[in-house]
Each structure stands twice: as structure tokens, then as C-alpha cells.
Amino acid sequence: ALVEMWTVYYRQGLAIISDYKERIFSWYRFVMGPDTENNGDSVASKLFGTLNGFMRKFLFRILSVGPVPNHLAFILDGNRRYAKKWKLQEGTGHKCGFWALMSILKYCNELGVKYVTIYAFSIDNFKRRPNEVQYVMDLMHEKIEGLLKEESIMNQYGVRVYFIGNLKLLPERVRVVAEKAMKATENNKNTVLLICVAYTSTDEIVHAAQESCQHEWDEIQAMKASESNDGGEIISNENQEEHRFINLVDLEKYFYMGVAPDVDILFRTSGETRLSNFLLWQTSTCLLYSPRALFPELGLRHLVWSVLNFQRVYPYLERRRKQV
Numbered sequence: 654a655l656v657e658m659w660t661v662y663y664r665q666g667l668a669i670i671s672d673y674k675e676r677i678f679s680w681y682r683f684v685m686g687p688d689t690e691n692n693g694d695s696v697a698s699k700l701f702g703t704l705n706g707f708m709r710k711f712l713f714r715i716l717s718v719g720p721v722p723n724h725l726a727f728i729l730d731g732n733r734r735y736a737k738k739w740k741l742q743e744g745t746g747h748k749c750g751f752w753a754l755m756s757i758l759k760y761c762n763e764l765g766v767k768y769v770t771i772y773a774f775s776i777d778n779f780k781r782r783p784n785e786v787q788y789v790m791d792l793m794h795e796k797i798e799g800l801l802k803e804e805s806i807m808n809q810y811g812v813r814v815y816f817i818g819n820l821k822l823l824p825e826r827v828r829v830v831a832e833k834a835m836k837a838t839e840n841n842k843n844t845v846l847l848i849c850v851a852y853t854s855t856d857e858i859v860h861a862a863q864e865s866c867q868h869e870w871d872e873i874q875a876m877k878a879s880e881s882n883d884g885g886e887i888i889s890n891e892n893q894e895e896h897r898f899i900n901l902v903d904l905e906k907y908f909y910m911g912v913a914p915d916v917d918i919l920f921r922t923s924g925e926t927r928l929s930n931f932l933l934w935q936t937s938t939c940l941l942y943s944p945r946a947l948f949p950e951l952g953l954r955h956l957v958w959s960v961l962n963f964q965r966v967y968p969y970l971e972r973r974r975k976q977v
């Protein structure tokens with residue numbers, strides 16, 4: 654707990670310094686070293702990282718005795734409140750949120766969690782103040798570009814990235830860089846990071862229903878065409894009937910989230926318990942965990958506690974999944 658508290662304060666310290674760095678740039682570099690933007694590569698931080706990593710591995714070994722969740726999803730709530738709480742510039746909360754996300758991703762990778770999904774930006778978020786939308790889009794653009802670098806956490810930990818949602822709604826430059834990131838990480842095999850942007854669950858369901866109907870329609874048209882070309886067998890009424898119904902398996906095939914299994918634990922930070930139109934279809938048998946911490950404060954202790962809770966209710970969740 655002490656080491657974890659230190660991690661959080663260390664991150665907060667970096668955030669505050671980063672926030673004021675334009676004003677105090679010269680002694681900031683002197684104190685923190687030139688690489689602080691990458692979360693510190695100094696001897697002290699390497700030593701700290703080794704000690705921390707050793708304790709984590711020990712903890713994860715113990716946790717792995719029980720069932721380890723396969724898919725964690727996060728609603729990243731409380732970034733603006735975090736900035737307010739620490740009297741940081743508007744937007745710095747989101748930056749700290751990104752750092753917290755990178756730590757969580759690293760922990761998930763070490764623990765053996767295969768899928769991590771985050772709600773980075775909903776379709777409704779486009780209604781926020783233009784400068785706020787602009788800030789988050791700029792941050793995403795900058796961070797996704799960073800993820801493309803050879804030494805980024807994505808390549809270091811073998812993380813494959815998917816961007817999930819109606820990507821047409823994103824500004825062109827963000828969409829282009831997102832597509833590049835998906836392509837660049839397609840051979841990474843360890844963890845899958847699904848970043849939901851321009852996403853809402855209802856939009857996903859409508860999109861899947863439309864795609865599925867379109868597919869059925871195309872098939873009927875193709876059958877009709879081949880029938881009239883070959884003078885072949887006339888399509889029976891039952892055959893047409895069969896094509897008029899969408900079934901679950903077909904629908905799920907067209908989900909943006911079709912690449913991942915159902916969620917095991919859904920996190921919503923800052924003590925909120927609403928789903929806000931996130932993964933409504935994929936969370937029917939998951940554990941909802943809602944710590945009071947704001948997203949940038951989310952750390953190892955929250956992850957460990959949620960996994961312990963998951964292991965406690967695991968037999969019940971499994972029974973629900975098998976419908977017995």
C-alpha cells in the first residue's frame with residue numbers, strides 16, 4: 654500500500670511539475686532530468702521501478718492462483734475534477750489520466766489480462782465546449798503518435814490496439830493516426846487495448862443491425878440474380894423467411910467490439926455507478942466496480958481489490974454465463 658501510495662503521489666508530482674513547466678522550465682529540467690515527459694528515466698526512477706515491479710510480480714503470482722479476468726473495461730471518469738482538485742490547468746487532468754492508463758495497461762499485461770477496453774470519448778462528448786473537445790483530440794493525436802514509436806509501451810509489452818466506434822466522426826488527422834496505430838500493432842500478441850472513441854453502445858447496436866440487414870439483403874439479391882441468370886430453382890418462401898431474421902450470432906459479428914469477448918469487470922471511477930451508454934451488450938454478466946478514486950488516481954490497489962472481488966463472485970458469474 655505504501656509503495657502504491659508513493660506511485661500515485663509520484664505521478665501527481667510529475668503532473669503538477671509538467672503543468673507548471675513552461676513557467677519553471679529551467680530548474681524543472683535540472684531537478685527532474687530531460688526525460689520526465691516519458692515518466693522518468695532517471696536512476697532514481699529506474700531503482701524505484703525495479704522495487705515496485707518486484708512487489709507487483711509477487712502480488713500477481715498470488716492472485717493468479719484464482720481465476721484471472723480476461724477482459725477489463727474502464728469508464729475514465731473524473732479527469733476534469735482531478736485537475737480542479739489539484740488546481741492544475743484545464744486539460745492536465747486528462748494528461749494525468751493518460752499516464753494512469755499506461756500504468757494500468759502495464760499491470761494488466763503483467764497479470765495476464767488479455768483485453769483492456771477504455772471509454773476515451775463518447776459520441777455525446779462532442780457536445781462539450783469546443784476548446785475542451787479540441788484539447789482531448791489534440792491529446793489523443795499526440796499520444797497515439799507517441800504509441801507508434803518503436804520504444805513505446807505498445808511494442809515493449811506487445812499490445813495490439815483497436816479503435817472502436819464510429820471513426821468517421823473523428824477529425825481527419827486523429828482518424829489517420831488511429832488507423833496507422835492499428836496497422837502498426839497488428840502483429841503484437843500479448844494484450845489487446847480497445848480504445849472506444851466516437852462510441853456509444855446504442856450506436857454500435859444500430860450499426861450492427863444495419864450491417865446485418867444489408868448483408869442479408871445482398872445475399873437475397875445475389876440469390877435472385879443467380880436464379881434468373883441460370884433459370885435455376887426458384888427461391889422458396891421459407892428460404893426468404895429465413896433471411897428476414899437477424900440472429901444473435903449474426904448481430905454480434907457486426908459489433909465494433911466483435912473482436913473481444915464479454916467484459917469481466919467494468920470499472921467506473923469517481924464513485925459513479927451509471928453505464929453512460931458504454932458496452933450495454935457486453936456487460937450483462939460482469940462485475941461492476943466503482944472506486945471513489947478519480948481516474949488519474951486509479952492504481953494497483955484498485956486493480957488488486959477488483960480482481961479479489963471478481964474471484965469471490967466468479968462461480969456465480971460463470972453460472973449466469975452458462976445460463977444454469
Ligand SMILES: CC(C)=CCC/C(C)=C/CC/C(C)=C/COP(=O)(O)OP(=O)(O)O
Pocket residue numbers: 729730731732733734735747748750751772773774778789792793796797848
Ligand atoms: C490515446 C488515448 C487513449 C488517450 C486517452 C486520453 C484520455 C484520458 C481521455 C479521457 C477523455 C474523457 C472525456 C474522460 C472523461 O473525464 P471527464 O472529462 O468527464 O472528467 P469529469 O468526470 O471530472 O468531468
